Amino acid sequence: MENQFFVDSEKLSEGALAKKHQLEQDPASRKDPLEYFPDMEQIDSPVRARVIAAMEAYDYASYTAADVRRALNHDSCTVEDFKALLSPAAQPFLEEMAARARLETSRHFGNTVYLFTPLYIANYCENYCVYCGFNCYNDIKRLQLDAGQIEHEMQVIASSGMEEILLLTGESKTKSNVSYIGEACKLARKYFKNVGLEIYPVNTEGYRYLHECGADYVTVFQETYDLKKYETLHLLGHKRVWPYRFEAQERALRGGMRGVGFSALLGLSDFRKDALATALHVYYLQRKYPQAEFSLSCPRLRPIINNDKINPLDVGERQLCQILCAYRIFLPFAGITVSSRESAAFRNGIAKICATKISAGVSTGIGDHEEKYTGKDEARTGDEQFEICDTRSLEAMYADMAAEGLQPVLNDYLYV
Numbered sequence: 001m002e003n004q005f006f007v008d009s010e011k012l013s014e015g016a017l018a019k020k021h022q023l024e025q026d027p028a029s030r031k032d033p034l035e036y037f038p039d040m041e042q043i044d045s046p047v048r049a050r051v052i053a054a055m056e057a058y059d060y061a062s063y064t065a066a067d068v069r070r071a072l073n074h075d076s077c078t079v080e081d082f083k084a085l086l087s088p089a090a091q092p093f094l095e096e097m098a099a100r101a102r103l104e105t106s107r108h109f110g111n112t113v114y115l116f117t118p119l120y121i122a123n124y125c126e127n128y129c130v131y132c133g134f135n136c137y138n139d140i141k142r143l144q145l146d147a148g149q150i151e152h153e154m155q156v157i158a159s160s161g162m163e164e165i166l167l168l169t170g171e172s173k174t175k176s177n178v179s180y181i182g183e184a185c186k187l188a189r190k191y192f193k194n195v196g197l198e199i200y201p202v203n204t205e206g207y208r209y210l211h212e213c214g215a216d217y218v219t220v221f222q223e224t225y226d227l228k229k230y231e232t233l234h235l236l237g238h239k240r241v242w243p244y245r246f247e248a249q250e251r252a253l254r255g256g257m258r259g260v261g262f263s264a265l266l267g268l269s270d271f272r273k274d275a276l277a278t279a280l281h282v283y284y285l286q287r288k289y290p291q292a293e294f295s296l297s298c299p300r301l302r303p304i305i306n307n308d309k310i311n312p313l314d315v316g317e318r319q320l321c322q323i324l325c326a327y328r329i330f331l332p333f334a335g336i337t338v339s340s341r342e343s344a345a346f347r348n349g350i351a352k353i354c355a356t357k358i359s360a361g362v363s364t365g366i367g368d369h370e371e372k373y374t375g376k377d378e379a380r381t382g383d384e385q386f387e388i389c390d391t392r393s394l395e396a397m398y399a400d401m402a403a404e405g406l407q408p409v410l411n412d413y414l415y416v
Contacts, residue, residue, distance in 0.1 A: 019128075019137065023235050033231045033242045040244045041203040041251065047284045048246050054079070055225055055277040063087035072096055077330045082279060085326040086272050094322055101328040101354040108332050112407045114357040115397060116164035116196070119153055121145045121184055123366050125170035127237030129223075131268065134170040136237065143366040144175050150184050154191045156369045160361060160394045163410040164194035166219070171200035171239055178206045182213035189214035193411040196261075200238065201248035207255030216413070217293065218252040219261030220245065225277035226269040233268060250285060259293030260285075261337065266300045266315045266323070275323045279330055286334075295335030295357065296327055300342070317346055321353075328354035340388040347390055348404055360397035362388050 023030055036042055063083065068090045071081035084090060085097060122144040125134040133140065145153065157165065167184055169176040181199055188195045197210060198219045207218065224230050227242055234240045249260040262282050264274035275298075282294050300315050320342075327336055338347050338355040340362040347358055363369060373393075392400065401408040 015137070019236075030231070030235060031240055033227065033234070033240050036241055036244055037238060039203075040238075040241060042244075043204075043247055043250060043254075045247065045250055045288075047250065047281070047288070048243060050284055051277050051280045052225065052227075054280055055273050058083060058273055058276050060087040060272050063089045065089050065092070068093050072100060079280070079283070079330075082326060082330040083276065085329060086275055086323065090322060090326070091318070094318060094325070097322065097325040097329065098353050101325040102352065104328050104332040105354050105356065109356050110407070111405065112409045112412075113351045113355065113401050114164070114335075114409045114412070115162070115360050115394060115401075116166055116194070116357065117157055117162050117359055117361045117394070118166040118168055118198070118364070119150075119157065119369070120168045120364060120366050121150050121153075122169040122172070122176045122180075124172040124175035125237075126172045126174065127239040128235040129237075129239060130233050130235065131265075145367055147183060147187065149367055151187050151190075153367065153369045154187060156373050157361070158191040160373060161398075161410065162361065162394055163192055164196070165192045166196040166198055166359075167215075168198045169200070171237065173200065173238070176200075178202060178209060182210055185210055185213035185215045194413055201245050201251070204251045204255045207252045207257055209255075211256045215257065217259035217261065217295075218249065218257050219263070219295075219297070220248040220252075221263045221265055221297075221299075222246060222278070222281070223265045224269040225264060225274055225281075229269040246281075249281075250288075253285070253289045253292050257292075259295065261295040261297060261335075263297035263299060266298065266320070271315045271319065271323070275326070279327055282331055282334055286331075293335070294331070294333075295337055296331070297337045297339060298324055298327070299339050320346075321350065324350060324354050340390040342389055344390045344392060344400070348400060351401060351406055352404055358397065358401075360392060360394040362391070364388060 060083065067084040071077065071084045072093065074081055090097065123134050124142050124144060125136045128137060129135055154165070165188055167181070167188060169181065181197070185195055194216050195214050196217045196219060197215050201220060222245060223233070230242050239245065249262060252260050262278050264278045266274060278296060282296060286294055298320060300320065324336060335356045336354055337357040338350055340359050347355070351358060361373065398408045
Protein backbone atom coordinates (compact mmCIF):
# COMPACT_ATOMS: atom_id res chain seq x y z
CA MET A 1 0.00 0.00 0.00
CA GLU A 2 1.28 3.48 -0.87
CA ASN A 3 2.66 5.38 2.11
CA GLN A 4 -0.12 7.72 3.25
CA PHE A 5 2.07 9.79 5.52
CA PHE A 6 5.15 11.05 3.72
CA VAL A 7 7.92 10.17 1.32
CA ASP A 8 11.23 8.76 2.53
CA SER A 9 14.26 10.81 1.55
CA GLU A 10 17.87 11.42 2.42
CA LYS A 11 16.67 14.13 4.80
CA LEU A 12 15.00 11.63 7.15
CA SER A 13 17.01 10.09 9.97
CA GLU A 14 16.92 6.38 10.82
CA GLY A 15 14.98 7.25 13.98
CA ALA A 16 12.36 9.09 11.93
CA LEU A 17 11.94 6.15 9.57
CA ALA A 18 11.53 3.77 12.51
CA LYS A 19 8.97 6.04 14.17
CA LYS A 20 7.05 6.44 10.93
CA HIS A 21 6.93 2.68 10.48
CA GLN A 22 5.66 2.21 14.05
CA LEU A 23 2.88 4.77 13.60
CA GLU A 24 1.81 3.23 10.31
CA GLN A 25 1.74 -0.31 11.67
CA ASP A 26 0.09 0.56 14.98
CA PRO A 27 -2.50 3.35 14.58
CA ALA A 28 -3.62 2.76 18.18
CA SER A 29 -0.29 4.17 19.36
CA ARG A 30 -1.29 7.57 18.01
CA LYS A 31 -3.01 9.91 20.46
CA ASP A 32 -6.74 10.55 20.03
CA PRO A 33 -6.84 13.92 18.18
CA LEU A 34 -9.91 14.96 20.21
CA GLU A 35 -8.21 14.32 23.57
CA TYR A 36 -6.68 17.40 25.23
CA PHE A 37 -3.32 17.33 26.98
CA PRO A 38 -3.57 18.12 30.72
CA ASP A 39 -2.09 21.61 30.29
CA MET A 40 -4.59 22.60 27.59
CA GLU A 41 -7.42 24.98 28.47
CA GLN A 42 -10.87 23.89 27.34
CA ILE A 43 -13.50 26.53 26.60
CA ASP A 44 -17.24 26.10 26.35
CA SER A 45 -18.09 27.47 22.91
CA PRO A 46 -20.66 26.27 20.35
CA VAL A 47 -18.72 27.63 17.37
CA ARG A 48 -16.77 24.47 16.58
CA ALA A 49 -19.86 22.25 16.44
CA ARG A 50 -21.70 24.71 14.17
CA VAL A 51 -18.79 25.03 11.75
CA ILE A 52 -18.14 21.32 11.46
CA ALA A 53 -21.82 20.42 11.08
CA ALA A 54 -22.13 22.88 8.19
CA MET A 55 -18.93 21.63 6.55
CA GLU A 56 -19.91 17.98 6.77
CA ALA A 57 -23.37 18.69 5.33
CA TYR A 58 -22.00 20.78 2.44
CA ASP A 59 -22.78 19.13 -0.90
CA TYR A 60 -21.26 21.59 -3.34
CA ALA A 61 -22.16 19.44 -6.34
CA SER A 62 -25.84 20.13 -5.68
CA TYR A 63 -25.59 23.85 -6.52
CA THR A 64 -26.58 25.12 -9.96
CA ALA A 65 -25.96 28.17 -12.10
CA ALA A 66 -29.32 29.51 -10.93
CA ASP A 67 -28.15 29.32 -7.31
CA VAL A 68 -25.01 31.27 -8.19
CA ARG A 69 -26.96 33.90 -10.13
CA ARG A 70 -29.35 34.27 -7.19
CA ALA A 71 -26.41 34.73 -4.81
CA LEU A 72 -24.83 37.44 -6.97
CA ASN A 73 -28.14 39.28 -7.23
CA HIS A 74 -28.57 39.55 -3.47
CA ASP A 75 -27.46 42.78 -1.80
CA SER A 76 -25.95 40.82 1.09
CA CYS A 77 -24.48 37.34 0.99
CA THR A 78 -26.09 34.66 3.16
CA VAL A 79 -24.40 31.42 4.23
CA GLU A 80 -26.38 29.61 1.55
CA ASP A 81 -25.27 32.16 -1.05
CA PHE A 82 -21.66 31.66 0.02
CA LYS A 83 -21.97 27.90 -0.43
CA ALA A 84 -23.17 28.49 -3.99
CA LEU A 85 -20.27 30.86 -4.71
CA LEU A 86 -17.76 28.22 -3.56
CA SER A 87 -19.32 25.49 -5.71
CA PRO A 88 -18.09 24.29 -9.14
CA ALA A 89 -21.24 25.87 -10.59
CA ALA A 90 -19.76 29.30 -9.84
CA GLN A 91 -16.64 28.84 -11.96
CA PRO A 92 -18.20 30.28 -15.16
CA PHE A 93 -19.20 33.36 -13.11
CA LEU A 94 -15.65 34.20 -11.98
CA GLU A 95 -15.52 37.56 -13.77
CA GLU A 96 -18.83 38.62 -12.22
CA MET A 97 -17.67 37.42 -8.81
CA ALA A 98 -14.45 39.43 -9.19
CA ALA A 99 -16.41 42.55 -10.09
CA ARG A 100 -18.67 42.13 -7.06
CA ALA A 101 -15.68 41.41 -4.81
CA ARG A 102 -13.89 44.50 -6.08
CA LEU A 103 -16.95 46.62 -5.34
CA GLU A 104 -17.16 45.28 -1.77
CA THR A 105 -13.44 45.87 -1.23
CA SER A 106 -13.71 49.44 -2.48
CA ARG A 107 -16.69 50.13 -0.22
CA HIS A 108 -14.96 48.98 2.95
CA PHE A 109 -11.21 49.39 2.30
CA GLY A 110 -10.94 51.92 -0.52
CA ASN A 111 -7.91 51.25 -2.69
CA THR A 112 -5.51 50.57 0.19
CA VAL A 113 -3.27 47.52 0.54
CA TYR A 114 -1.31 46.91 3.75
CA LEU A 115 2.28 45.70 3.68
CA PHE A 116 4.06 43.64 6.34
CA THR A 117 6.87 41.12 6.65
CA PRO A 118 7.33 37.90 8.63
CA LEU A 119 10.29 37.24 10.92
CA TYR A 120 11.00 33.64 11.87
CA ILE A 121 12.94 33.63 15.15
CA ALA A 122 13.20 29.84 15.67
CA ASN A 123 12.57 26.67 13.67
CA TYR A 124 12.63 24.05 16.42
CA CYS A 125 9.42 22.01 16.49
CA GLU A 126 7.99 19.23 18.63
CA ASN A 127 5.25 18.20 16.18
CA TYR A 128 5.30 15.45 13.60
CA CYS A 129 3.38 17.02 10.69
CA VAL A 130 4.03 15.26 7.42
CA TYR A 131 3.78 18.29 5.10
CA CYS A 132 5.88 20.82 7.04
CA GLY A 133 9.55 21.66 6.62
CA PHE A 134 9.90 22.21 10.40
CA ASN A 135 8.66 18.66 11.16
CA CYS A 136 10.54 17.48 14.27
CA TYR A 137 11.88 14.43 12.38
CA ASN A 138 13.18 16.40 9.40
CA ASP A 139 16.96 16.56 9.29
CA ILE A 140 17.28 20.32 8.79
CA LYS A 141 19.51 23.01 10.24
CA ARG A 142 17.80 24.23 13.41
CA LEU A 143 18.35 27.62 14.98
CA GLN A 144 16.87 29.78 17.71
CA LEU A 145 17.79 33.46 17.66
CA ASP A 146 18.80 35.03 20.95
CA ALA A 147 17.63 38.51 21.99
CA GLY A 148 20.57 40.24 20.35
CA GLN A 149 20.08 38.41 17.07
CA ILE A 150 16.34 39.07 17.10
CA GLU A 151 16.92 42.79 17.63
CA HIS A 152 19.51 42.86 14.86
CA GLU A 153 17.07 41.22 12.43
CA MET A 154 14.43 43.76 13.44
CA GLN A 155 16.81 46.66 12.91
CA VAL A 156 17.60 45.41 9.39
CA ILE A 157 13.90 45.04 8.59
CA ALA A 158 12.89 48.37 10.14
CA SER A 159 15.62 50.17 8.18
CA SER A 160 13.81 49.12 4.98
CA GLY A 161 10.80 51.20 6.07
CA MET A 162 8.60 48.33 7.24
CA GLU A 163 6.24 49.20 10.12
CA GLU A 164 4.41 45.90 10.68
CA ILE A 165 6.01 42.59 11.55
CA LEU A 166 4.72 39.06 12.01
CA LEU A 167 6.77 36.98 14.47
CA LEU A 168 6.88 33.22 13.85
CA THR A 169 8.42 30.22 15.58
CA GLY A 170 8.36 26.49 15.13
CA GLU A 171 5.93 24.84 17.52
CA SER A 172 8.31 24.01 20.36
CA LYS A 173 7.26 24.97 23.87
CA THR A 174 10.70 23.89 25.11
CA LYS A 175 12.86 25.99 22.77
CA SER A 176 10.37 28.85 22.18
CA ASN A 177 8.42 29.21 25.40
CA VAL A 178 5.92 32.00 26.04
CA SER A 179 8.49 34.08 27.92
CA TYR A 180 10.91 33.90 24.98
CA ILE A 181 8.16 34.96 22.55
CA GLY A 182 7.10 37.72 24.95
CA GLU A 183 10.61 39.18 25.01
CA ALA A 184 10.60 39.16 21.20
CA CYS A 185 7.30 41.07 21.27
CA LYS A 186 8.83 43.70 23.57
CA LEU A 187 11.73 44.14 21.16
CA ALA A 188 9.37 44.33 18.19
CA ARG A 189 7.40 47.12 19.86
CA LYS A 190 10.56 49.25 19.79
CA TYR A 191 10.76 49.10 15.99
CA PHE A 192 7.27 48.43 14.61
CA LYS A 193 3.80 49.93 14.93
CA ASN A 194 1.96 46.60 14.57
CA VAL A 195 3.13 43.23 15.89
CA GLY A 196 1.51 39.94 14.89
CA LEU A 197 2.16 36.40 16.06
CA GLU A 198 2.02 33.06 14.29
CA ILE A 199 3.04 30.59 16.98
CA TYR A 200 1.74 27.41 18.59
CA PRO A 201 -1.64 27.85 20.29
CA VAL A 202 -1.53 28.79 23.99
CA ASN A 203 -4.07 29.23 26.77
CA THR A 204 -5.96 32.47 27.39
CA GLU A 205 -3.48 33.63 30.03
CA GLY A 206 -0.61 33.04 27.62
CA TYR A 207 -2.27 35.22 25.00
CA ARG A 208 -2.99 37.87 27.64
CA TYR A 209 0.70 37.94 28.60
CA LEU A 210 1.83 38.19 24.97
CA HIS A 211 -0.64 41.01 24.36
CA GLU A 212 0.77 42.86 27.38
CA CYS A 213 4.25 42.36 25.87
CA GLY A 214 3.17 44.13 22.69
CA ALA A 215 1.40 41.65 20.39
CA ASP A 216 -1.62 43.05 18.55
CA TYR A 217 -3.01 40.04 16.71
CA VAL A 218 -2.66 36.28 16.35
CA THR A 219 -2.92 34.10 13.25
CA VAL A 220 -3.49 30.34 13.51
CA PHE A 221 -3.70 27.97 10.55
CA GLN A 222 -6.14 25.14 11.25
CA GLU A 223 -4.41 23.46 8.26
CA THR A 224 -7.53 21.38 7.50
CA TYR A 225 -10.93 21.27 9.17
CA ASP A 226 -11.35 17.66 8.04
CA LEU A 227 -10.69 15.72 11.26
CA LYS A 228 -10.05 12.39 9.52
CA LYS A 229 -7.47 13.95 7.22
CA TYR A 230 -6.02 16.03 10.07
CA GLU A 231 -5.39 12.85 12.05
CA THR A 232 -3.29 11.30 9.26
CA LEU A 233 -1.22 14.46 8.78
CA HIS A 234 -0.43 15.32 12.41
CA LEU A 235 1.04 12.22 13.98
CA LEU A 236 2.64 13.46 17.19
CA GLY A 237 2.84 16.55 19.37
CA HIS A 238 0.46 19.12 20.79
CA LYS A 239 -0.64 20.12 17.31
CA ARG A 240 -2.32 16.73 16.95
CA VAL A 241 -5.09 17.95 19.29
CA TRP A 242 -7.51 19.30 16.71
CA PRO A 243 -10.10 21.12 18.92
CA TYR A 244 -7.46 22.96 20.94
CA ARG A 245 -6.10 24.41 17.73
CA PHE A 246 -9.60 25.30 16.51
CA GLU A 247 -10.31 27.29 19.67
CA ALA A 248 -7.04 29.25 19.60
CA GLN A 249 -8.47 32.44 18.07
CA GLU A 250 -11.26 32.58 20.63
CA ARG A 251 -8.77 32.19 23.48
CA ALA A 252 -6.67 34.95 21.92
CA LEU A 253 -9.67 37.29 21.84
CA ARG A 254 -10.48 36.43 25.44
CA GLY A 255 -6.86 37.27 26.23
CA GLY A 256 -7.26 40.78 24.83
CA MET A 257 -5.79 40.49 21.34
CA ARG A 258 -7.06 43.17 18.98
CA GLY A 259 -7.34 40.86 16.00
CA VAL A 260 -7.18 37.26 14.87
CA GLY A 261 -6.42 35.56 11.57
CA PHE A 262 -7.69 32.24 10.15
CA SER A 263 -6.65 29.87 7.41
CA ALA A 264 -6.75 26.38 6.01
CA LEU A 265 -3.74 25.20 4.02
CA LEU A 266 -5.42 24.52 0.70
CA GLY A 267 -4.44 21.23 -0.88
CA LEU A 268 -4.36 19.08 2.25
CA SER A 269 -8.01 18.05 1.91
CA ASP A 270 -11.14 19.04 -0.03
CA PHE A 271 -10.42 22.73 -0.59
CA ARG A 272 -14.07 23.77 -1.02
CA LYS A 273 -15.07 22.31 2.33
CA ASP A 274 -11.98 23.75 4.02
CA ALA A 275 -12.76 27.18 2.54
CA LEU A 276 -16.35 26.96 3.79
CA ALA A 277 -15.22 25.98 7.29
CA THR A 278 -12.61 28.75 7.43
CA ALA A 279 -15.12 31.43 6.50
CA LEU A 280 -17.78 30.12 8.87
CA HIS A 281 -15.20 30.03 11.66
CA VAL A 282 -14.75 33.77 11.08
CA TYR A 283 -18.47 34.40 10.55
CA TYR A 284 -19.59 32.95 13.88
CA LEU A 285 -16.78 34.50 15.91
CA GLN A 286 -17.43 37.91 14.31
CA ARG A 287 -20.91 37.80 15.76
CA LYS A 288 -19.64 36.72 19.16
CA TYR A 289 -16.78 39.28 19.31
CA PRO A 290 -17.93 42.23 17.15
CA GLN A 291 -15.25 44.53 18.57
CA ALA A 292 -12.38 42.46 17.13
CA GLU A 293 -10.58 42.62 13.79
CA PHE A 294 -10.78 39.47 11.65
CA SER A 295 -8.74 38.37 8.67
CA LEU A 296 -8.38 35.34 6.41
CA SER A 297 -5.45 33.89 4.53
CA CYS A 298 -5.64 31.49 1.62
CA PRO A 299 -2.27 29.72 1.29
CA ARG A 300 -1.66 26.77 -0.99
CA LEU A 301 0.85 24.00 -0.39
CA ARG A 302 4.38 24.89 -1.45
CA PRO A 303 7.44 22.61 -1.91
CA ILE A 304 9.25 21.85 1.35
CA ILE A 305 11.96 19.40 2.39
CA ASN A 306 10.76 15.75 2.21
CA ASN A 307 7.21 16.32 1.01
CA ASP A 308 7.21 16.99 -2.71
CA LYS A 309 5.34 13.71 -3.35
CA ILE A 310 2.52 13.63 -0.78
CA ASN A 311 -0.07 13.79 -3.58
CA PRO A 312 -1.62 17.11 -2.62
CA LEU A 313 -5.13 17.92 -3.78
CA ASP A 314 -4.04 20.64 -6.18
CA VAL A 315 -5.79 24.00 -6.18
CA GLY A 316 -5.37 26.04 -9.36
CA GLU A 317 -5.12 29.81 -9.58
CA ARG A 318 -8.67 30.20 -10.93
CA GLN A 319 -9.98 28.11 -8.04
CA LEU A 320 -7.95 30.18 -5.58
CA CYS A 321 -9.33 33.37 -7.11
CA GLN A 322 -12.86 31.96 -6.78
CA ILE A 323 -12.33 31.28 -3.07
CA LEU A 324 -10.89 34.73 -2.41
CA CYS A 325 -13.71 36.49 -4.25
CA ALA A 326 -16.28 34.40 -2.36
CA TYR A 327 -14.59 35.31 0.93
CA ARG A 328 -14.82 39.00 0.12
CA ILE A 329 -18.48 38.85 -0.93
CA PHE A 330 -19.46 36.84 2.16
CA LEU A 331 -17.24 38.67 4.68
CA PRO A 332 -16.97 42.24 3.35
CA PHE A 333 -15.42 43.65 6.56
CA ALA A 334 -12.71 41.00 6.99
CA GLY A 335 -9.14 41.50 5.89
CA ILE A 336 -7.74 39.11 3.28
CA THR A 337 -4.02 38.31 3.23
CA VAL A 338 -2.28 36.76 0.22
CA SER A 339 1.12 35.31 1.03
CA SER A 340 4.40 35.13 -0.86
CA ARG A 341 3.59 31.51 -1.69
CA GLU A 342 1.81 33.03 -4.72
CA SER A 343 3.42 34.64 -7.77
CA ALA A 344 3.99 38.38 -8.10
CA ALA A 345 1.55 38.51 -11.03
CA PHE A 346 -1.21 36.79 -9.06
CA ARG A 347 -0.71 38.98 -6.01
CA ASN A 348 -0.71 42.15 -8.11
CA GLY A 349 -3.99 41.13 -9.70
CA ILE A 350 -5.79 39.90 -6.61
CA ALA A 351 -4.84 43.04 -4.66
CA LYS A 352 -6.96 45.03 -7.11
CA ILE A 353 -9.93 42.73 -6.49
CA CYS A 354 -10.15 41.60 -2.89
CA ALA A 355 -6.83 41.24 -1.02
CA THR A 356 -6.12 43.90 1.60
CA LYS A 357 -2.77 42.74 2.97
CA ILE A 358 0.39 41.45 1.28
CA SER A 359 3.78 40.42 2.65
CA ALA A 360 6.98 41.94 1.25
CA GLY A 361 10.68 41.35 1.77
CA VAL A 362 9.87 37.80 2.87
CA SER A 363 12.21 35.16 4.23
CA THR A 364 11.05 31.92 5.84
CA GLY A 365 14.57 31.12 7.03
CA ILE A 366 16.08 31.93 10.42
CA GLY A 367 18.56 34.78 10.87
CA ASP A 368 19.12 35.62 7.21
CA HIS A 369 17.64 39.10 6.76
CA GLU A 370 21.10 40.69 6.79
CA GLU A 371 22.05 38.56 3.80
CA LYS A 372 18.74 38.97 1.94
CA TYR A 373 18.34 42.69 2.57
CA THR A 374 21.94 43.88 2.26
CA GLY A 375 23.85 41.06 0.56
CA LYS A 376 26.13 40.56 3.57
CA ASP A 377 26.79 36.86 4.15
CA GLU A 378 25.57 35.60 7.53
CA ALA A 379 27.21 32.50 9.03
CA ARG A 380 24.35 31.56 11.39
CA THR A 381 21.14 30.74 9.56
CA GLY A 382 18.44 28.10 9.96
CA ASP A 383 16.62 26.26 7.19
CA GLU A 384 13.42 27.64 5.69
CA GLN A 385 9.94 26.27 6.37
CA PHE A 386 8.90 26.30 2.69
CA GLU A 387 9.84 27.87 -0.63
CA ILE A 388 8.34 31.26 -1.42
CA CYS A 389 7.40 32.40 -4.90
CA ASP A 390 7.26 36.20 -4.64
CA THR A 391 10.65 37.49 -3.46
CA ARG A 392 10.08 41.24 -3.95
CA SER A 393 11.49 43.70 -1.45
CA LEU A 394 9.37 46.27 0.36
CA GLU A 395 10.61 48.96 -2.02
CA ALA A 396 9.68 46.91 -5.09
CA MET A 397 6.34 45.86 -3.65
CA TYR A 398 5.46 49.44 -2.71
CA ALA A 399 6.28 50.66 -6.23
CA ASP A 400 4.36 47.84 -7.89
CA MET A 401 1.24 48.40 -5.77
CA ALA A 402 1.32 52.12 -6.51
CA ALA A 403 1.71 51.36 -10.22
CA GLU A 404 -1.45 49.23 -10.02
CA GLY A 405 -3.38 52.26 -8.79
CA LEU A 406 -3.41 51.10 -5.18
CA GLN A 407 -2.36 52.99 -2.05
CA PRO A 408 0.27 51.02 -0.14
CA VAL A 409 -0.11 51.44 3.64
CA LEU A 410 2.56 50.63 6.21
CA ASN A 411 0.52 51.41 9.31
CA ASP A 412 -2.99 52.60 10.11
CA TYR A 413 -3.04 52.21 13.89
CA LEU A 414 -2.10 54.81 16.49
CA TYR A 415 -1.57 54.10 20.19
CA VAL A 416 -2.84 56.86 22.51
